Amino acid sequence: MYDAARNQIRQYLSSWVNSPDNPKFAVMIEGRWGCGKTHFIQSLVSQPDFTKRKTIYLSLFGVSSLQDFERQLFYAASSKAIKIMHQGVGFASSLFSGAISVGSGGVFSGSADIGKAVESTLGQVTKAADAINEALVIIDDLERCGFDQSELLGVLNRYIEHGNSRVILVANTQRIDDKKFEEFREKVIGQTFEIPPDPKAAVAAFIAEISESVARTLIVARTDRIEELYLLSGFNNLRAIRQFLWFLIGMLEATDQKFRENNGLIDSLITQAFIFFMEFRLNLGGPENSLAILDLLPEYGDDDPAQRSFYAFRIEKDDPDTPKRKVILKYNLINGIETAITLRQWIDILNSGTVDAKRFNAELAGAPEVNGPDSWPSWKRLWHIWSWDFSDGSATEFDSDIGDICDGIEEGRYENPLVVMYVVGVILMLLDEGLIEDVESGWVQRFKRYIDEIVIPSLDLDSFGATRWSFDSGYEGLGYAHRENDDFVEVLSHLQQAARDWYSDWKAEPVAKHLIETLKSDYFAFLGDLKIVNGKGTQRFLREPILQTIDEDDFVNAWLSLGRQEERLLTGYFEDRYDQVPELILTEGPWWHSIANRLLIKIDDEPIMPRKSQLLDLIKGIERLVDDRLEKARLKSLFSEPTCQTEIDLGWTLAPSTTAT
Template sequence: MGINRTEVRDFLKDWANTNSKPHFAVLIEGRWGCGKTHFVTRLLEDETFTDRKPIYLSVFGIADIQSLETSLFYASASTATKTLHKSVGLAGSIFSGALTLGTGGILGGTANLNKVVDAATSQLEQSAKNMDGALLVLDDLERCQIPMSELLGVVNRFVEHGDTRVILCANTDNLDDKHFSAFKEKVVGQSFLLASDPDSALASFITEIGQTEARELLLKHQGDILYLYGKSGFHNLRALRQFIWQLASILEKMKREYRQNDKLVQNLITQFFIFFIEFKLDLADETSSLKPQDLLGKYDEDRDEVRHVCEFSFDKDKEPTPKRRVFEKYEQHNGIRTVITVQNWISILTSGVVDADRLNAELAQSDEVAGVAAWPSWRRLWHLYDWDFSDGSETEFWSDVEDMQSNLKDGRYVEVGEFLHVVGVSIMLADHKLIDQTVPTTIAQLKTYIDEMFVTQLTDERCRGVTESFGRHLDSYDGLGFIGREDAEFKDVMKYLVGKMDAWHHTWMSEDAGKELLKFLAEDWVRFFGNLTIINHAPEQRYLDVPILATIDVKTFVDAWFSLSRHDERLVVGSIKNRYEYRTELLDAEGSWWRDIQVELSHRIAISKSKPRNVQINNLINHINSSIIEKWELRQFSEFSSGNSTDLSWMTRKRVGNK
């Protein structure tokens, strides 16, 4: 456990100002981000702490003693007092041959303190004279490239042969230099382990904010920020400081009327903290690897108005995803309904730029500003039992009923989750006789809507969203559970919907999916092959187990193939052949398709007048034969021999061209 910082400060003040020379350095230890740098720099900036000239130098990245000497010389050369000096960077030494270390001993691993000290030159001694009577802080020891024995030998020169007080700052967990422990005993007389001190650090970070109104808001919501910081469990003050600076830029861009909306500001702070710490900085272990784009649902990328971040899990025994663990950590069990669109949050997180016009326009549509007036009619009707009809709002209620039915008539409900909310609300209204239709009539109308309106506007993304994101146990969307989801009437409509979507998707896969995929061959190489086989950085991998190639017209495929450069043309078969390494069953449907490709290639040779080009095409035929056809034929022979031939083709292939 870290020691109280006030006690550390008191010790350092006595140590720095004592007239007798302590002849030892002080080590401030602590994990990365615990606030070591902030702690010592605040001491150096405090006029009452010491009369010594403060010098701060980060040794992060300094490669050798010569570079260190140069940085120390610059940092100590000023005669001004009470100025916080910082390293001028890793400039090359202005002193030719400034240090000459003894051979063998130091770099050979047998160096002792005397040899290191003797290696100091007159220029280093000049730096020592400049720093005599100073308070020197050397930060980031664990990220210095100089061997620790040499670095601490230089420190010893200052504390033993001058009147410099030296504070060393390091995350000693990352210091594995074998000389460190031995030299620490000789040079460091006292060490302190600092724990994270978020209360005082946050107060300090907020005082650094120059925008008055933003600073006042941060002070007002200081408790909320500390609560979130505690929930995070990371204890990283550097991350907290970054968050405060970024948050201030958002608050500054908000209209004054919105800054005065406490609930809006509180929710904005909560959302930005979670998104910034967990998705932007991703401070969790490497297995999480969350990024801003993960805030969107898997099939929400093309939707600009998404205002809900969620991750539902219907399998109680399944290990929660990293995204789900984040929501549970901050007790956001139903996800987060955002004050601005998720796309805007992603833009702010990735670019660091806040578009004031867009920000305020979206805040105006938030629940916290517009209230229930900004909700779609079905959402207000979902809250039927919360309505206070004594306030004369019954007119609005009937208006919402009419609006929802009008939207149904016009086919405006195209998202699966939203439509199922409309299903639940419609059945509820019919059951309570709040609409003219009976429950059976309502169910029939909803099924007609599915046939005539919903299915006709389907996309592959929405269908896959049901099977891959929701699963087959849909029970909520947009933070709300479906009304009557356990009732037979609701399940009847949902089963009908899923069945129709399956049928549509089956047809789409057999007729249109291959055509859409083929467009990527010339436009987006990674996307095309990433859909077929495992490659790095593929944006999607839809057809790793689906015999999609068998649905593509042979002649059309060859035309697209030949539109590539000759270099890329040669790579096609080699890029696809790995598809069959671990999924040989795909050859049952695609093997004969590749045979047809060979036939089409032979036809191209027959009608070509270019002998060199025919050589190239014939090479493609041979490549297909050795990489794919031989595997297919071997599989056919094995299945025939075993008497267990299996046709895994699940789609009707429509073929055009030579066979």
């Protein structure tokens, strides 16, 4: 077996099929599913001058027995057509289709002579067998056969060894587990070709299937880009490209004309559609890199319906890449994508396969490619300074942007920590290039004061989360200028330390009140602050022991104010918290015991017996939750250093804010 170029395979097959000498062996065409085997062979035999032999093409998909296969083979051979592509119609049905006729009146006609009918039928079967002996027989989907492939090869060998048939077998042999197959393969198959994927030819062929339309014109103009994306994907599934193109057509047909004329927008839309369709809808990455459509959303608790930032980052440099981050790196999108439409609409389109044209175009109006540099803040335009063409007179705009970014600092216009660090990077870059003057105390000290006076006082939990980011990569497709510069690192360190101090002050008292109020007002948001709950909470205390800061009586009163179903299930929801981070139980376990003691007091004061039983059941729930886990954690702590502190870096639990100002 060897991997040959397709034109060499064509030349070989043409010579082999039409040879006056009988080679007395079959040819195997093999390759992975979706690599284009079927398309290759069907395209080849459809050429008028390929062979004068009768061509019979059969797919074994859904064929459950050797008898079914023989019926289909004889039916195809009985057809008067020179080439027949056949799948799923049995020999018996050929009697009624007219492929095999039984007398002039038919077998059921009043004048039919049964003996003559049988004689006529046997005669046609003999003719069919003779036709097979001289035919080109192509058997596709060998691995999908419902019976032993070795039995199939035994039947075909009769026509190969004792007739003059040419037989081509098409298969993904990696999916064949018939133990006898290899033995028969050595006897029957004389030549094997592996079909390498040919994305260029496949894309061209699939596009040719699309009727003339505006969508087809847009796709044809971007054929090279689609081929490039396919090569970057690393997939060997050409069939998936056909599915993608039909998916893409629906989107492009729904796009308003004014947006179709925006080449940058269409380029971005096609890139995003390819990545999201192939990686998240078809999930072609395999079990080790499995992705679902909902994985388009940020990992931790970001349910912003206007979210357009598709990204993934590592919290620590040594952390392994997640499947989502592998996708971003695979397509060279280091800083992620600012999507043309919201991630929520992408999810809806991928799930349904349909496009709401009105909603789609309304969101395209907010795409970065539609809202160009004129709509950007000055710091973002200056970030792109190396792409400016100053021959167009834009030096005046440059000076204006320098003035605006400096005014923004003086006016305290930048509060989002992510944006502040962009401003820091841009100013340091311009200073290094001599394009801006230094300030009296130096820009580093100026930014430190800005952080203390403007950024920290405006912090809330969301913007605090942004400060915990590593800042190794940016968002909206932008990295941080001068990220490795010592001055940048010094300013960033000051920001993060000041933010940690703010968080310590915030946590000292307000956190307990916050959790109690959330428990009473939004049950699952309360749980979502402490464990992973889809679409609820921010998981900000996912790895931090925090319950012990809550007054026991306040918690019990809030707990017992819930509905009885929510009241009963509460402790069960906490099992995931302690199973994921077992050391938390060392700090929170004794607090739960205190809660149980408060419930015992409630039981003593409760006059209604059924209610006493309900409260007792809550105590049993605490015991099931805490006792075994606490004992195991304490034993483990005897043999290792404690890893759970009252102050833990929560950076990975808090998604960065994505609202740039």
